[in-house]
Amino acid sequence: MSDENKTDGKEAPRRSTLSLKPRGGPGTVKQNFSHGRSNNVVVETKKRRIVKPGEGKSVFAPKTESVTPPPPKPAEPATTPASADAAPAVPTGNLSAGEMDARARALEEAKLREIEDQKRAEEEAIRRANEDAATRKAREEREAQEAEEAAKREAEEIARKAREEEEARLAAADASAAAAAASEDGAPTKKTATPINRDAARKPEQPQKPAARPKGTDDRRRTKLTLSNALNANSERARSLASMRRQREKQKRGGQSSGPREKVMREVTVPDTITIQELANRMSERAVDVVKLLMAQGQMLKPGDIIDSDMAQLIAEEMGHSVVRVSESDVEEGLNDTPDAPEAMEPRPPVVTIMGHVDHGKTSLLDKIREARVADGEAGGITQHIGAYQIERDGKKISFLDTPGHEAFTAMRARGAQATDIAILVVAADDSVMPQTIESIKHAKAAEVPMIVAINKMDTPGADANKVRTELLQHEVFVEGMGGEILDVEVSAKTGDGIDNLLDAINLQSELLELQANPDRPAEGIVIEAQLDKGRGAVATIIVQRGTLKKGDIVVAGSEWGRVRAMIDDHGKQMEEAGPSTPCEVLGLSGAPSAGDQLVVVDSESRAREVSDYRQRKARELEVAAQAGQRGSLEQMMTNLTEKGADKAPFVIKGDTQGSVEAIRSSLDGLGTDEVQAQVVHAGVGGITESDVTLAMASQTPIIAFNVRANKQAQEMAKREGIEIRYYSIIYDLIDDVKNTLSGMLAPERRETFIGYAEVLEIFSHSKIGKVAGCLVTEGHVERGMGVRLLRDDVVIHEGELATLKRFKDEVNRVDSGTECGMAFKKYEDMRKGDVIECFTVEMIERSLD
Numbered sequence: 001m002s003d004e005n006k007t008d009g010k011e012a013p014r015r016s017t018l019s020l021k022p023r024g025g026p027g028t029v030k031q032n033f034s035h036g037r038s039n040n041v042v043v044e045t046k047k048r049r050i051v052k053p054g055e056g057k058s059v060f061a062p063k064t065e066s067v068t069p070p071p072p073k074p075a076e077p078a079t080t081p082a083s084a085d086a087a088p089a090v091p092t093g094n095l096s097a098g099e100m101d102a103r104a105r106a107l108e109e110a111k112l113r114e115i116e117d118q119k120r121a122e123e124e125a126i127r128r129a130n131e132d133a134a135t136r137k138a139r140e141e142r143e144a145q146e147a148e149e150a151a152k153r154e155a156e157e158i159a160r161k162a163r164e165e166e167e168a169r170l171a172a173a174d175a176s177a178a179a180a181a182a183s184e185d186g187a188p189t190k191k192t193a194t195p196i197n198r199d200a201a202r203k204p205e206q207p208q209k210p211a212a213r214p215k216g217t218d219d220r221r222r223t224k225l226t227l228s229n230a231l232n233a234n235s236e237r238a239r240s241l242a243s244m245r246r247q248r249e250k251q252k253r254g255g256q257s258s259g260p261r262e263k264v265m266r267e268v269t270v271p272d273t274i275t276i277q278e279l280a281n282r283m284s285e286r287a288v289d290v291v292k293l294l295m296a297q298g299q300m301l302k303p304g305d306i307i308d309s310d311m312a313q314l315i316a317e318e319m320g321h322s323v324v325r326v327s328e329s330d331v332e333e334g335l336n337d338t339p340d341a342p343e344a345m346e347p348r349p350p351v352v353t354i355m356g357h358v359d360h361g362k363t364s365l366l367d368k369i370r371e372a373r374v375a376d377g378e379a380g381g382i383t384q385h386i387g388a389y390q391i392e393r394d395g396k397k398i399s400f401l402d403t404p405g406h407e408a409f410t411a412m413r414a415r416g417a418q419a420t421d422i423a424i425l426v427v428a429a430d431d432s433v434m435p436q437t438i439e440s441i442k443h444a445k446a447a448e449v450p451m452i453v454a455i456n457k458m459d460t461p462g463a464d465a466n467k468v469r470t471e472l473l474q475h476e477v478f479v480e481g482m483g484g485e486i487l488d489v490e491v492s493a494k495t496g497d498g499i500d501n502l503l504d505a506i507n508l509q510s511e512l513l514e515l516q517a518n519p520d521r522p523a524e525g526i527v528i529e530a531q532l533d534k535g536r537g538a539v540a541t542i543i544v545q546r547g548t549l550k551k552g553d554i555v556v557a558g559s560e561w562g563r564v565r566a567m568i569d570d571h572g573k574q575m576e577e578a579g580p581s582t583p584c585e586v587l588g589l590s591g592a593p594s595a596g597d598q599l600v601v602v603d604s605e606s607r608a609r610e611v612s613d614y615r616q617r618k619a620r621e622l623e624v625a626a627q628a629g630q631r632g633s634l635e636q637m638m639t640n641l642t643e644k645g646a647d648k649a650p651f652v653i654k655g656d657t658q659g660s661v662e663a664i665r666s667s668l669d670g671l672g673t674d675e676v677q678a679q680v681v682h683a684g685v686g687g688i689t690e691s692d693v694t695l696a697m698a699s700q701t702p703i704i705a706f707n708v709r710a711n712k713q714a715q716e717m718a719k720r721e722g723i724e725i726r727y728y729s730i731i732y733d734l735i736d737d738v739k740n741t742l743s744g745m746l747a748p749e750r751r752e753t754f755i756g757y758a759e760v761l762e763i764f765s766h767s768k769i770g771k772v773a774g775c776l777v778t779e780g781h782v783e784r785g786m787g788v789r790l791l792r793d794d795v796v797i798h799e800g801e802l803a804t805l806k807r808f809k810d811e812v813n814r815v816d817s818g819t820e821c822g823m824a825f826k827k828y829e830d831m832r833k834g835d836v837i838e839c840f841t842v843e844m845i846e847r848s849l850d
């Protein structure tokens, strides 16, 4: 495609890029397409607009003006007129050759100048780059300061202008007011006043613009950031938009945090223990500041370390905050400390505990009172659980607690005494005062409950009630018959004689006590016994102490809680509610509480859960602390050291009730000696499960099962792993068995028996045996194979065995007193004339725990 074909016959001269080809006339271009079609396109040429010197700047003018430094300016007129001269030629569309040359020269010069400028800028950049950081920083600071000062000046200027304009406006207003007054006289005044007024009204708007816009806005508009601009030391460096924004942000922030930040004093809630980090958070302080403070006090702690409330309080107060101390135990507040109004109190039945030595007839007596045959159903005929019953006689109720008499149940007796109003001390008339009688007296006295002495088995031939009374005196129990105040009644549980007298005595005593309780309040009681029943879950035997326990109540018992699902009386009947002094079984607890725990009714499940959680946590902490104590405390370490020699027989105990487990545990503890000890690895209530077997496996211990059985899986696992499960239903058998095990572990006793003395008369040397002592047996006899000691001046020099015992030249087994013999020691030859040889035997005797 060529332009010659397209143009209308005229020959277009070939020109360079800067051609002065006639412009302004429309031309046509013919477009040929591959498929033969062609198209004529009209090409319109637009004229370039050349600005005259007077009207504005030439095309090159801005460049020369902004880039060219002042000195070369004189050269400018040469260039500018040239371009200006060329300008008038433009409208015609033709430039002369002279004009062309002038323009080319001007262009050339401009290019040269630009190159020079660039060079200078580069040199300046290098110089700046070489400038050390300190100088640069100083310069930047200076510049910033200058910028600040300039801003200040500008602001002052604006303020001044605004003031002046305000004044002018006021003056104008006055003038217009005057003009208005004058206008009433003639129109000309109005004419003169109007322009002033308009001017004054318009003018204040102008300075408001820069005032509204912060300093730098103008700069931003005015100056474009070019390299030469930026590097020109004379020109003020323009701020970038981002820099402006940053500065504004900084000012905003600075405005907020201007001056020393005011510290916020907080009320810090401090619990029993808290980590440093948490305390810092609650104070809104930095943990590092707290650590620093502690460091200054000589305490090297980390943010994650736990500190107690005292230390936390010190820190918080030191940092200027106030402290509110809360204790976790606060959750227990108000649980059972609400007093009852005297007018709400009503008489309540007495709770009577029957105590005494084993087999003195406690259960039989209670049985007679209840007319039920409880004693028949007991394993081995002994009470192993606490029983709680209520009887009604002549319209008066009496609640009874039967406690076991066996020595193992000390804790249970103590608890019985504590939960009771009156203690009945049963003493068999044919057996008199026995160890557990004495212990029961102590419990009753410790619990400060009045006693009634029931002298039982009065039907037996050897019964001697007075002997009982006299013996009781020794234990400071002064019965009525002996001039004291304690009621005593002679009874026979077998015949029923004296039972009425006993019940009368109980009623009399309870009247004296004036027992009262408020039945119209949420119930509180004490757990007498608790067990895990396979079908019924956790079952707690309780005695209500005040208030009335109802089915559906939400209760907390120790660390367990639950909704009372059912209540069962001592006859196995369901109850809807249980008033003060009523014994009952409670079903529905989350687990078996401990005997002696308080049972309290609470208003909501959340409250119950809160208290239960707190108590469980506390129990765990205690356990951990105890374990930590075992590991870490010096006292414990010393104990461990002294106990190191003792062999331990570990056991896992599972029992039917809390009380029996407790009893077994304390009995086993009591069996230990300095040499052997029973160690209870785990003790719990309920049947044996796989986890018990796992525990037993870990320490290779047998499992002691008291009145409980292993489930199928546990049985199989125990069989597979070779873990022995020993089943018992009588506590005597259990204790005897453990005793035997411990006895088996006792090291046999070494018993030495003296046989005879022989005096060394002479020392001979034998070629085969070595040194042989010629002796005379002075006492007893000496025997081959026995132990011998060499004594010199009654001091043992050597102990060993005889290598030879000769009579003349023959080896003999025994040499009697008054006979001479030759004796040699095994591996010892330093015998001397005058030494004495002691002969003895050693026996190893098996021992047992008594």
Ligand SMILES: Nc1nc2c(ncn2[C@@H]2O[C@H](COP(=O)(O)OP(=O)(O)OP(=O)(O)O)[C@@H](O)[C@H]2O)c(=O)[nH]1
Pocket: 356, 357, 358, 359, 360, 361, 362, 363, 364, 365, 375, 381, 382, 383, 384, 403, 404, 405, 406, 456, 457, 458, 459, 460, 491, 492, 493, 494, 495
């Ligand atoms: N002759 C006679 N025997 C009695 C009398 N009271 C109890 N016994 C017998 O004494 C034995 C022990 O009686 P328990 O009632 O089991 O004695 P306990 O004090 O309850 O014993 P533990 O529950 O083991 O503390 C039983 O064989 C009774 O038959 C009594 O008044 N007269």
